Amino acid sequence: MPDDWRSEGFVSHYNRLYGPGRAEVAAYLARLRLVPGDVFVDFGCGQGDMLAVAAETVQTVVGVDVSPQQLALARERLEGRSGARLIESAFLDFRWDGEPFTKGAARKALHHLDDQQKGEFLRQVAPHFAPGALFILEDGVFDFDRAELEARMPAVLEEAAVYYQDAWEAKRKDFVECLRHEFPTGRNAWEGAFAGAGFEIVDRWQASSFYGGLLARKTP
């Protein structure tokens, strides 16, 4: 849904309601064990929350996003960081001519691609990752197959109300829209897309039945 992400109103609605706090970002990035010499890329970098924290450790950080509004916010966050590069691009159009990435991330972003496109995107970017490079994904990772979503929906909504607590009423509409009309999917489909692009899964976690993550390593 790139059109929404080009709307000022939608972007500020998203960032206000869903922008991650520093502790959440630090916990997420910790799994990548960033070091100063890394070449770090964040796909769907949004307003630059991950990039700003990564840039405290890493010299070269690259943010990719389709939204000029998000990239303008990220640019402000990264002001003065000479090794930061922001690229306005849709995932499937992304091209890279720089050094191989040693660490990669995509948080709440690749569910904008359907399952076939997830595989296509990962196959396209895989050659730009060094052997042994780590890639972290956190997103709508279901602990069931997407085909079961409608049958599971009542239980998922009940769980989400507890998961989001006081914020649930404000998030409910977006949550249902995302599950039904965007492309969060089952863990098997996510892991299959990474495996098909030459990544092995080295860690996985599930925060709820509808949100989880994985850590993948690029094989030689």
Ligand SMILES: C[S@@+](CC[C@H](N)C(=O)[O-])C[C@H]1O[C@@H](n2cnc3c(N)ncnc32)[C@H](O)[C@@H]1O
């Ligand atoms: C839900 S936000 C997540 C932002 C950030 N990663 C976070 O965790 O808060 C999704 C981001 O992906 C970007 N995006 C959506 N579709 C995209 C596409 N097809 N290509 C590139 N970026 C896209 C949006 O502009 C937005 O900044």
